Amino acid sequence: MQKKTLGNILTNLKIDALNEMQEASLKANKEHKDVILLSATGSGKTLAFLLPVLERLDPANKKTQALIVVPSRELALQIEKVFRQMGTGYKVTACYGGHLRETEENNLIEAPAVIVGTPGRLGDHIRRENIKTDGIETLVLDEFDKTLELGFQEEVSFVVESLPHIKKHILTSATEAVEIPSFLELQEPAKLDFLPEDGITAPRLEIKQVLSPENDKVETLFRLICHLGNRSTIVFCNHRESVERTGKMLSEKGILNTFYHGAMEQRDRDVALTKFRNGTVNVLVTTDLAARGLDIPHIRYIIHFQLPHTEDSWTHRNGRTARMEASGTAIVMLAPDEKLMPYLSEEQVDTITLPEKAVLPEKPKWVTLFIGAGKKDKVNKIDIVGFLSKKGELKKDDIGLIEVKDFFSFAAVVRSKMSYTLELIKNEKIKNKKVKIDIAR
The missing domain is CATH 3.30.70.330 (RRM (RNA recognition motif) domain)
Incomplete structure (x- = not known):
C-alpha cells in the first residue's frame, strides 16, 4: 500500500500509526496466500484485515471482490462503519438477520466491492442470486472461532462452497479455541499469534471482586454501581430473563440503565445501544451477545453479575474494556455459595469493600x-x-x-x-x- 494512501486512511480514522500487530498482518498478507491472525479483542483486528483486503481491490473491477463473514449483526455494522471511515471510495454494504431484506437487495443491485455479513443472511442472498460470487477473490472470517461454532458451520460451509474463485483467506480470532474446518482448504497459512501469553487478560485490565452477603445479588449490584459513579459500565448476565429482571430492578432503585439481548426486535436493540453509546445511560445490562463486536469506546467497567460459563466467555466479555491504550476494570460478583472461576486465583483479584450508604449517581447529561x-x-x-x-x-x-x-x-x-x-x-x-x-x- 502506498504511504500516501495509508496516511490518508489513518488520518480519516484519527489514528497516528499502525500498531505492531497491524504492521505484521500487512506484511504477512503480502507474503502469504492465507493468514490466521490471533489477537486480543480491542487490539485493532478490524483494520488489520481491512487494509490487506483494500490492497487487493481493483478500482476498474465493478464486481464484488471481497466477502467478510462475521458471527453477529453488531460486528457487521462495526466493520462497515470502519471501512466507510477509511474513505477509500469503494462501496461497502452489510447484510444481517433482522435487517429488511428489501433494503439489502436494493443495496446489492449495484455490486459493492466489499460485502460484510452474517452466515445465514449471506447464504440467503447467494441462493437468491442477489450476491454474485464470480468476482469474489478474498474471503475474511472475522472471529472465526465464534462463526464456526455449532449452528453456523453448515451455513459457512455453503457460503464458502459458493465462492469458486477465492485466492486469499484471512481468519481472525481473539482465542485459539477451535479447529479450522477442512472445507476452507487453507494452503500453508501464516499464523500470527498476538494473544497475551497467559491468555487471560490484557495488562491494562484490573480484576476485582465484590462479595454479596445474599444469593440474590441485585442489592449489592445497586450499591456497587452507586460506588463506581457515573462511568460507562456493562453488566453481564447469562440469560435473557436475568437481563430483563436485573435491568428492571436497577430502574426501580433509581439507576438509569438499558438492557440488550438477542430476543429483542432490531429497532429496540438499536435504541438500547444508541442510548449507551451516546451517554444517555451509562449502564448496559446484557447477555454474552454484547461480548463481541460492539463498537463502543471508553467502557470503564465490566461487571460479571453472573459468572461466565467458560474462560473464552470471560475473555470476550472483558475485551469490551481496556481497548487499545485505555485501561479498564473487570469486577466479579460472588454470592455466598459462589467461588472464583478456576482460571483466576485470589492473588490476582482485589476485593472491593462497598460503603454502608449508597448514593445514587447523577443523571447523565x-x-x-x-x-x-x-x-x-x-x-x-x-x-x-x-x-x-x-x-x-x-x-x-x-x-x-x-x-x-x-x-x-x-x-x-x-x-x-x-x-x-x-x-x-x-x-x-x-x-x-x-x-x-x-x-x-
Whole structure:
C-alpha cells in the first residue's frame, strides 16, 4: 500500500500509526496466500484485515471482490462503519438477520466491492442470486472461532462452497479455541499469534471482586454501581430473563440503565445501544451477545453479575474494556455459595469493600431523541444538526452523538433543554416531510 494512501486512511480514522500487530498482518498478507491472525479483542483486528483486503481491490473491477463473514449483526455494522471511515471510495454494504431484506437487495443491485455479513443472511442472498460470487477473490472470517461454532458451520460451509474463485483467506480470532474446518482448504497459512501469553487478560485490565452477603445479588449490584459513579459500565448476565429482571430492578432503585439481548426486535436493540453509546445511560445490562463486536469506546467497567460459563466467555466479555491504550476494570460478583472461576486465583483479584450508604449517581447529561427519518429519506447528520439548531434553538454544544439508520435517526440532546426543544420541533418538518419526533423509549 502506498504511504500516501495509508496516511490518508489513518488520518480519516484519527489514528497516528499502525500498531505492531497491524504492521505484521500487512506484511504477512503480502507474503502469504492465507493468514490466521490471533489477537486480543480491542487490539485493532478490524483494520488489520481491512487494509490487506483494500490492497487487493481493483478500482476498474465493478464486481464484488471481497466477502467478510462475521458471527453477529453488531460486528457487521462495526466493520462497515470502519471501512466507510477509511474513505477509500469503494462501496461497502452489510447484510444481517433482522435487517429488511428489501433494503439489502436494493443495496446489492449495484455490486459493492466489499460485502460484510452474517452466515445465514449471506447464504440467503447467494441462493437468491442477489450476491454474485464470480468476482469474489478474498474471503475474511472475522472471529472465526465464534462463526464456526455449532449452528453456523453448515451455513459457512455453503457460503464458502459458493465462492469458486477465492485466492486469499484471512481468519481472525481473539482465542485459539477451535479447529479450522477442512472445507476452507487453507494452503500453508501464516499464523500470527498476538494473544497475551497467559491468555487471560490484557495488562491494562484490573480484576476485582465484590462479595454479596445474599444469593440474590441485585442489592449489592445497586450499591456497587452507586460506588463506581457515573462511568460507562456493562453488566453481564447469562440469560435473557436475568437481563430483563436485573435491568428492571436497577430502574426501580433509581439507576438509569438499558438492557440488550438477542430476543429483542432490531429497532429496540438499536435504541438500547444508541442510548449507551451516546451517554444517555451509562449502564448496559446484557447477555454474552454484547461480548463481541460492539463498537463502543471508553467502557470503564465490566461487571460479571453472573459468572461466565467458560474462560473464552470471560475473555470476550472483558475485551469490551481496556481497548487499545485505555485501561479498564473487570469486577466479579460472588454470592455466598459462589467461588472464583478456576482460571483466576485470589492473588490476582482485589476485593472491593462497598460503603454502608449508597448514593445514587447523577443523571447523565444527555437524553436521546428519536427522529422518524433516515438514510432512505435522504436525511443525514448535517440535516439533523441544522434542524435542531434552527428549529430547536440548540447550540452546537447542546447536541451530542447523532446516528442515522435506514429509516430513522437518533440524536443526543442535553437533558436540561430537551423539554423546551421537543415542544419547538415536534410539529416541524425535516426536508419538507412531517416525521415522528419524540424521546427514544
